[in-house]
Amino acid sequence: MSNQPATNQFYGDLPVYELPASQLIARREYFRPVPEDWHVIVTDIQHSTQAVLNGLQQVVNLVASGSIIAVLNIGRAQGMEIPFFFGGDGATMLVPPSVLEKCMQALVRHRENTMLNYQLNLRVGQVPVREVYQTGAGIVLARMRLGKKFAVPVVLGEGLKWAERTVKAGSPVSAGQPEAEFLLNLEGMECRWDRIKPPQNTPEVVCLLVEARDSHRHAPVFAKILETIDAVYGPPEARNPISVSRLKLKATPAKIAHEMRVKLGRFNLSYLLENFFYTFFGFVYFRFYQTGRTYLHQLVELADTLVLDGRINTVISGTSQQRQALCEALEKMEAAGECFYGLHVCRESIMSCYVRNRQDEHIHFVDGSQGGYTQAARILKDKLSRAASG
Numbered sequence: 001m002s003n004q005p006a007t008n009q010f011y012g013d014l015p016v017y018e019l020p021a022s023q024l025i026a027r028r029e030y031f032r033p034v035p036e037d038w039h040v041i042v043t044d045i046q047h048s049t050q051a052v053l054n055g056l057q058q059v060v061n062l063v064a065s066g067s068i069i070a071v072l073n074i075g076r077a078q079g080m081e082i083p084f085f086f087g088g089d090g091a092t093m094l095v096p097p098s099v100l101e102k103c104m105q106a107l108v109r110h111r112e113n114t115m116l117n118y119q120l121n122l123r124v125g126q127v128p129v130r131e132v133y134q135t136g137a138g139i140v141l142a143r144m145r146l147g148k149k150f151a152v153p154v155v156l157g158e159g160l161k162w163a164e165r166t167v168k169a170g171s172p173v174s175a176g177q178p179e180a181e182f183l184l185n186l187e188g189m190e191c192r193w194d195r196i197k198p199p200q201n202t203p204e205v206v207c208l209l210v211e212a213r214d215s216h217r218h219a220p221v222f223a224k225i226l227e228t229i230d231a232v233y234g235p236p237e238a239r240n241p242i243s244v245s246r247l248k249l250k251a252t253p254a255k256i257a258h259e260m261r262v263k264l265g266r267f268n269l270s271y272l273l274e275n276f277f278y279t280f281f282g283f284v285y286f287r288f289y290q291t292g293r294t295y296l297h298q299l300v301e302l303a304d305t306l307v308l309d310g311r312i313n314t315v316i317s318g319t320s321q322q323r324q325a326l327c328e329a330l331e332k333m334e335a336a337g338e339c340f341y342g343l344h345v346c347r348e349s350i351m352s353c354y355v356r357n358r359q360d361e362h363i364h365f366v367d368g369s370q371g372g373y374t375q376a377a378r379i380l381k382d383k384l385s386r387a388a389s390g
Contacts, residue, residue: 008096010035012081016143016151020235021306022226024144024154025219031140031156036130039100040139040163041093043067043107045114046121048089049378052371056118057350058191058255060089060374062262063114063122065352065365066186067091070106072354073185074099083141083153085160085309086365088207088373090123092160092309094141094153100126105178106185113184113265125167132159137215139310146236150301150363154308156222158215161310184265188354188362191259192279194250195348195369198317199243205349206323207372209380210312210330210341213387221338222312228329233318241317241349242303242366244296249286251279295362303351303364313373315349315366340387342380346370 007013014032017024024030045051048060068084068091075082078099085092095103104126111122132139138157145151198205212221233239256275260268286292307313323345330341348369355362367373 007035008078008080008098010038010096011083011094011141011143011153014141014143016145018145020226020230021144021154021308022223022230024142025156025226025308026223028140028156028219031142031154034094034129034139034141034159035096036133037097038129039095039097039126040129040132040160041071041095041103041107041126042090042123042164042167043092044090044123044164044168046123048374049371051120052374056120057367057369057371058352059118059120059258059262060371061350061352061365061367062189062191062258063110063118063120064089064091065354066110066189066262067107067122067124068093068365069186069189069354070110070184071095071103073187074102074106076356085153085155085307085313086304087307087313088367088371088377092164094129094139105182109178109182109184109265110186113262116265117261123167127163127166129159132163135162137162146301146306152304152306152308155310156218157310159310161211186263188356189259189263190353190355191255192249192251192282192353193351194248196242196248196351197246197348198241199246202239202241202317202319203347204318204320204323205241205346205368205372206316206318206326207344207346207368207376208312208314208316208326208341209343209373209376210339211380211384212311212339213337217338218310221333222308225312225330225333225339229314229316229326232322232325232329233316236306239316239318240300240303240305241315241368242300242305242351242364244300247296247299249279249282251276251282299353299362299364302362303366305366315368315372340380340383342376342378342383344368344370344372344375344379346372
C-alpha cells in the first residue's frame with residue numbers, strides 16, 4: 001500500500017458519483033485507498049440481542065447513532081466530513097489523526113453515559129489504518145449519491161471488518177479519560193418517530209447482511225447481489241421502508257426521556273418539557289406548513305437504508321414473494337461459494353435522526369424492528385462460524 005499524504009479533507013474532496021450501487025462497485029478506478037495515518041473507530045454494544053429482547057431496541061439504535069453523531073459534530077467543528085457506517089447496535093467511522101483524540105474522548109464519555117443510564121456496555125476502540133494494511137486487508141473508498149442531497153461512503157475490502165473483529169476481541173480504548181468538564185456534543189440527535197410500518201402493498205421489512213467469501217471478489221459478487229435486489233424489489237425508492245404517509249410522531253415523555261438520557265447523560269426536566277411541547281407542535285408543523293411537508297419528503301430521501309462497508313447492509317420493504325425470490329438467488333450464490341448472508345424479516349422499521357437543520361442537513365438511521373440488523377448479523381455470524389470450523 002503506497003504512502004499517501006493524509007489530509008483532513010480526504011473524504012470531503014472525493015467526487016460524488018451518481019450511479020446505482022451495483023454499477024459504482026464495478027468501477028474500481030473510482031475508489032481511493034484511505035490514507036495510512038487515518039484511523040478506524042468502532043463502537044459496538046455488547047449483548048445487544050438480549051437488550052432488544054428486553055425492550056431496549058430504540059435505546060440500542062440511539063446509542064449506536066449517538067456514536068456517529070458525536071464524531072460528526074467534532075468533524076463539523078473542524079470543517080471536515082467524516083465517513084460513517086451505521087450497524088444497528090454499533091457503528092464504524094474513519095477519521096484523520098487531527099481529530100482522533102477528541103473523537104475517542106467523546107466516545108468514552110458516551111460509553112460512560114450509556115452504562116450509567118442503561119447498564120449497556122458500549123465497546124469503543126480504534127485501529128490505525130496502517131495496521132489494517134499491514135495485515136494485507138484493504139480499505140478503498142468512493143462516494144455515492146443517494147437521492148438529490150445525500151452522499152454516502154462505499155467501501156470495498158476486508159479492512160473495516162478486520163478492524164471490527166479486532167475491537168470486539170478486546171482492543172483497548174486508545175484515549176485518555178476525559179476531564180470532568182468535558183462536554184459530549186450530541187447536538188442534532190432526535191428520536192421522535194413511532195415504529196414505522198412499511199408503505200402500502202409492501203407488508204414486510206427485510207434486514208439483509210451479505211459478506212463475500214473471497215476477499216478478492218467483493219466487487220463482482222456485491223454487484224451481482226445488488227443487481228438482483230434491483231431486479232426483484234425495484235430501484236431504491238421503490239423498496240424504501242420509510243414513506244411519508246406512514247410517519248407518525250410519538251411525543252411520549254418516556255420516548256423523549258430516552259433521547260434526553262442518551263444525549264445528555266442525565267435527567268433534565270427542562271429538556272423533557274421543552275422537547276415534549278416542541279414535538280407536540282410538530283404535528284401541526286408537519287401537517288399544515290409547506291416547509292414541514294418538504295422536510296418529511298426529504299426525510300424519506302435521506303433515510304440511510306443501504307450501507308456498504310465491505311459487506312452489504314440494507315433495510316428494504318416488499319412482499320413475501322419478493323423475499324422468497326431474493327432468498328432463492330442468495331441460496332444459489334451461497335451454495336456456489338460466492339457469499340454468506342443473514343436475513344431477518346419484521347413488520348416495522350425503527351428510526352433515529354441527526355438533524356442539523358430542517359432544510360437539507362439531516363440524516364436518518366434506519367433499522368428493522370425486533371433488532372433487525374442484530375438478528376441478521378447473528379444468523380450471518382453462525383454461518384461464518386460453521387464454515388470456519390468445517
